[in-house]
Amino acid sequence: MGRRRFIQSMSALGISATTLNFLTQDALAEVSDNPKDMVPRLKALRHKNHDEVKKGAKPEREPVFYSIPRDQWVQTEAPYDAAKKLESQLPNDPQIQVMIRKSGPRKKSNSHIEVVHETVEMNGAEIKPESSLNSLKEQTPDTISGSVGKGKNLVEVSGIPVRVKESRATLDDRNEFEGEYHPTPAGCCITNPVPDPDDENVTVGCPAYNSGTSTGGWLTSGHQYAGETDVKTWQPVNKLTGTDVLGYNSVLHDPNEGDTGDFSFVATDGNFDRKYDIAASSNNTYEGWYLYGTLGMDKIKDLKEDGTPVYKQGIHTGRNQGEILSISSDDVYVVIDCDRYEGDSGGPYYWVDEYGESYMIGIHRGNSADSYSESKGTLLPWIEANTDIYV
Numbered sequence: 001m002g003r004r005r006f007i008q009s010m011s012a013l014g015i016s017a018t019t020l021n022f023l024t025q026d027a028l029a030e031v032s033d034n035p036k037d038m039v040p041r042l043k044a045l046r047h048k049n050h051d052e053v054k055k056g057a058k059p060e061r062e063p064v065f066y067s068i069p070r071d072q073w074v075q076t077e078a079p080y081d082a083a084k085k086l087e088s089q090l091p092n093d094p095q096i097q098v099m100i101r102k103s104g105p106r107k108k109s110n111s112h113i114e115v116v117h118e119t120v121e122m123n124g125a126e127i128k129p130e131s132s133l134n135s136l137k138e139q140t141p142d143t144i145s146g147s148v149g150k151g152k153n154l155v156e157v158s159g160i161p162v163r164v165k166e167s168r169a170t171l172d173d174r175n176e177f178e179g180e181y182h183p184t185p186a187g188c189c190i191t192n193p194v195p196d197p198d199d200e201n202v203t204v205g206c207p208a209y210n211s212g213t214s215t216g217g218w219l220t221s222g223h224q225y226a227g228e229t230d231v232k233t234w235q236p237v238n239k240l241t242g243t244d245v246l247g248y249n250s251v252l253h254d255p256n257e258g259d260t261g262d263f264s265f266v267a268t269d270g271n272f273d274r275k276y277d278i279a280a281s282s283n284n285t286y287e288g289w290y291l292y293g294t295l296g297m298d299k300i301k302d303l304k305e306d307g308t309p310v311y312k313q314g315i316h317t318g319r320n321q322g323e324i325l326s327i328s329s330d331d332v333y334v335v336i337d338c339d340r341y342e343g344d345s346g347g348p349y350y351w352v353d354e355y356g357e358s359y360m361i362g363i364h365r366g367n368s369a370d371s372y373s374e375s376k377g378t379l380l381p382w383i384e385a386n387t388d389i390y391v
Contacts, residue, residue: 001025010035014077014149018042018297018381022063031067036153038067042296044359045390047276050292054276056216059209059390061293068302074148076305078157079111082146083329086113086162090139094260095120095129097333101326102304103161111305112161114326115140119168120255120366127256137164177203177315179283180235183273184218184246186291186348186360187313190266192233192249194226201236203315203347205363206291207274208265210251212388215267216274217247219363219389220346221378222254222264233266246272251387253378255365261332261378262365264346265389278350278358281318289358294380294391295351297331300324300361303351310351310361312336312375314344324361325374332382334362340375349377360391 001009007020013035015023019042032038045061053059068076079100087098101114117136120127129136145158178189178201186206193200205219225231229252235244251265268274278287295303303310304324313319322338336349349362362377384390 010040012150013039013153014155015040016042016077016298018385019065023065027063027065031065035067037070039070039073040065040067041073041298041302043299044293044295045384046293046357046359050276050290054290056273058211058214058216059293061390063296066299072305074155074157075110076301077148078146078155079113079160080146080301080327080329081148082144082157082160083113085146086115086140086144087329090115090136091129091131093129093131094255094258095127096131096136098329099326099333099335100304100329101335102307102323112163113144113329115162115164117164117166121168125256133164133166140164177279177281177313177318178236180244181275181279181284183275184235185275185277185279185286186350187319188279189236189315189343190218190220190233190246190346191236192225192231194224194228194231200224201315201343202345203313203343203364204279205263205346205348206350206360206391207276208389208391210265210267210387210389213250213267215250217250217265217267218274219383219391220249220264220266221363221365222249222252222259222262223256223365224345225249225252225254225264227252227254227257244272245269251389261382261386263363263378263383265387278313278348289350289352289356291350291360291391292357293359294384295359295361297379297381299351300334300379300381301327308351310336310349311358312338312340312344312347312349312364312377314340314347314364316341316343322375327379330382331379333365333376334379335374335376337373338375339373340364340367344375349375 253259320338
């Protein structure tokens with residue numbers, strides 16, 4: 001079968017576009033004898049030159065696949081289809097987010113759709129939705145249907161519950177995982193002087209690479225840069241002398257400036273190396289959980305449905321485990337049930353597989369729903385799909 005016919009046949013089954021970008025007939029044969037029964041899924045984009053990456057080389061990645069039973073796949077994917085339909089019917093407002101949320105925490109369960117009417121507060125200012133909460137409720141149905149597949153392979157799931165929720169979120173902006181790391185890994189402390197040099201300690205999300213500029217660097221959150229690029233960022237040791245400068249943020253998505261997502265890429269100045277590992281909570285020590293790449297959205301969704309714990313790391317709350325609670329319909333944001341506090345911004349959400357390899361899920365942004373026990377971040381697959389930056 002030619003590549004074009006193969007893609008068409010898999011698309012008719014409802015295989016995700018992201019998976020189809022990488023799936024080959026040989027790869028399919030390794031994970032499924034019959035994709036109608038066992039559906040192929042993208043686990044991750046994994047370093048194939050990891051030993052060289054650890055020494056500073058440009059990451060080269062390859063897809064890794066797995067499969068799940070079709071009935072499980074339908075129950076997972078149908079709510080995402082329904083959420084995208086609902087999103088197209090509601091006001092186009094970044095402060096109104098359609099999320100697919102677990103209906104029952106700490107156990108396997110079906111999902112419902114949550115329409116979040118969110119007011120964000122930062123530095124005393126508020127960003128509110130343009131539509132009122134009552135208006136949003138009037139436009140939102142109680143249930144909705146979603147489908148997967150096409151033609152004779154179409155499966156529809158009806159009666160998916162929809163709930164409208166008012167939320168007031170605060171973006172983290174201000175320890176553990178502090179100190180001097182050479183080279184610099186994921187999950188340790190960094191700082192920058194915008195707007196207040198004494199109150200801007202945040203967390204490294206992960207080492208990363210910008211293929212557009214052929215530059216190594218790190219991902220962190222964007223909102224602490226107050227809409228400015230080319231801002232100096234350092235490890236908080238000897239900062240007055242500048243001897244520990246990592247580099248300058250060259251790519252910025254700041255939600256306070258109306259941007260989708262919340263992240264920044266700090267390009268290395270050439271003096272600091274990246275460490276594809278997770279920081280341990282003392283100077284210059286590492287966990288040995290090497291970062292091998294980024295999880296695919298398929299796997300992130302399945303981790304949510306299975307209730308599999310993932311990790312969040314931040315300089316204030318340290319390392320925590322929690323379940324993925326919800327994912328936005330546009331694949332931009334993820335919410336997990338982990339503690340957070342000021343200073344955790346930019347920290348990594350990641351999963352460690354059975355081989356001890358860690359994979360990035362997202363970059364911490366702030367709290368969710370007035371709760372210090374729920375953390376919200378920007379998804380790495382979305383960042384990689386919309387920029388030249390990847391892990």
